[in-house]
Amino acid sequence: MRNSAVLFFAVVSASLLLGCDITIVAAENDSSGGAENNGSGGAENNGSGGAENNGSGGAENDGSGGAENDGSGGAENNGSGGAENNGSGGAENDGSGGAENNGSGGAENDGSGGHAPDSPATAACNMRLMPEIDVHGALHISEDGLTASSSSSGDTMRGSASHVGGRWYFEVAIDSTGWNSPIIGVQTADLWALGNGDSGLGAYIHRSGMMSSYDESFDTSGGEPYGAGDVVGVAVDLDVGRVFFSKNGAWMDGAEPAAGTGGKEVIVLPGAGSYYPAFYLSDGAGMTVNFGGAAFAYPPPAGYAPFAAGLEADASEDCVDPGPEGEPAPPAPMTATCDSEFTSYGASEIGGDELHIIGIYQSNGDNTAEVDVHVERQGNIVLALASHAPVRFRVTAASGATISRIILSSVELSSVSAPAGIPVQSYILVESGEWLGSGHQWPASTGGSDTQALVRSVESLTGLEMSSFGGCYYGRSFTLID
Structure with missing residues (x-):
């Protein structure tokens, strides 16, 4: 099942946006933990906590995870910044999940096998x-x-x-x-x-x-x-x-x-x-x-x-931001008419009984409270409809499309009209005190809605994994297609 992993920052007097960029400088200190750095950020410190420290956790440490750094910022690094540490937390770690990095920045993990990123153990570029x-x-x-x-x-x-x-x-x-x-x-x-x-x-x-x-x-x-x-x-x-x-x-x-x-x-x-x-x-x-x-x-x-590892660098050795977009969401098999942005997600593999979720905050900008949902997609469909404001969902199905049931979740009084014989389960907060949540944007919604909580609730109720999600703040009509 998907990772509905989530969220951030603090309410402090103003609405606050965030932006990006970063540079990093090594210190040159011969005694107290600073770094006499011979290369790009590593520390050859002869004092109390810096590199080449034979007892307290500094570099050339054979037991505690420190690093003997020859100039590149890694620990006894043979090429890319990886650490060759014979103790408990550095690289060449035979039991705890550390990385033996032989030059490429990847992790050759002989221990726990968990999540060591394919990136050097020290920064390869500068952030600011x-x-x-x-x-x-x-x-x-x-x-x-x-x-x-x-x-x-x-x-x-x-x-x-x-x-x-x-x-x-x-x-x-x-x-x-x-x-x-x-x-x-x-x-x-x-x-x-x-x-x-x-x-x-x-x-x-x-x-x-x-x-x-x-x-x-x-x-x-x-x-x-x-x-x-x-x-x-x-x-x-x-x-x-x-x-x-x-x-x-x-x-x-x-x-x-x-x-x-x-x-x-x-x-x-x-x-x-x-x-x-x-x-x-x-x-x-x-x-x-x-x-x-x-x-x-x-x-x-x-x-x-x-954090500054595993990134490309420009000619000035500054980190190049791969961009804020991240991995795009594969689109749902769905079209929509909305008065606000439509976002969707479609599972990579869909088979057997399908669970499709449509979410809005309210019907549209003029609040006519009617939303059309048409199912053209062939197969056995479980349809979940969610809203925050009162909405009348009008569901229709093309020939060959099978809707086995409809689930409605809404904060305020909403309703569903559907072809005869299709069961409708309603969870209306103001009516019964129970609902499954609401969400109108992928992968997360604001304004009191929670897309991932809605997905989890519907999946738990149906015993199915979500096949697709589509939603917008102001919705007019949706069509589920092949």
Whole structure:
């Protein structure tokens, strides 16, 4: 069955959009954990926590997951940034899911077999912070694109590149705090405001420890407040759709990113778009982001690569964003007349009894409350119709089309007229207190609707997997075709 994985950011005084871009700079430090970097971001540090550290987790570490970095940013890397670590979390890991990277950036995993992304263990290109909303010119971003501060409220940024699929990690060092910020997380480019979590296309954590995603209200359970001097880690699993947060190396809410348990849910279905690191700053807040161009303060979970890895680079070694669109949703076998955008999804394989879902918010802009649904498609069809406002669905069928039953879900009083003999099951919230949900956009809806919750409810009721979904906010007519 599909992954209905989901959502993101915070309601903070203004509606907030997010944007993209990123650069990363290594440090040159011979004693306290900085990096005397001989190449592209690796650390040869002879002190207390840097690379070539023989005891505490730094590089050339034979037991704890550190890296002997010869110049490219990877650990004893033979070509592309992979790590050859003989201990518990680095590459050449025989039991925990780490990667033995021999030059191509892929993962040769001899352990648990879980999700190691086909990308180097260190960043191959530079990312930077890109402003999206800058209130009164109060957002200040450093020349290298990694440090930001604000002297106002409502300033938002995103990373300069995004991913679809894979497991990725980045860190944020908190330099100072403002009202409930920095807020840190990931989201798609079209999530118009931090806090519009009901779209299910982002997940975030807020300075007080509140976490949210997928149409959730702010949830403080398991979250940890953070402040100046703390490091927040973000592990993003875009294979299954989960986002995990850590504070100073400890994963919050009992999450285990390597095992894929815990964390907050985001949608990774076709049509969801690609995910960017995303940030919000209020007055007085400041942060420094590490997308993988320098040594992390804490090791990423096994199987996770730096967020700036696995991307193409331009002539300046800056990461090239693959674009916000992500993997497109295959279209449903459906046509529609709508007064707003029509979106749809069709399963790659359809056979046997078919479940087709049509969702709208209301009938159309003039609210005539009538919607025509015509079934031309041959085969045995279960038809689910959903709305929020009152609607009269008029269902007709072409010769040879078989509708075995119709399911109606609506918040307000709605009805279905259909050919004789077709059973109709109605779930009307204002009438019975029960409904199956509503949704009018793929893969997620806003304004109190939840497409994926509707899909799950209908699938559970029918025992069928969804064959297609089609919907729009204002709908006039739909035709299900072969």
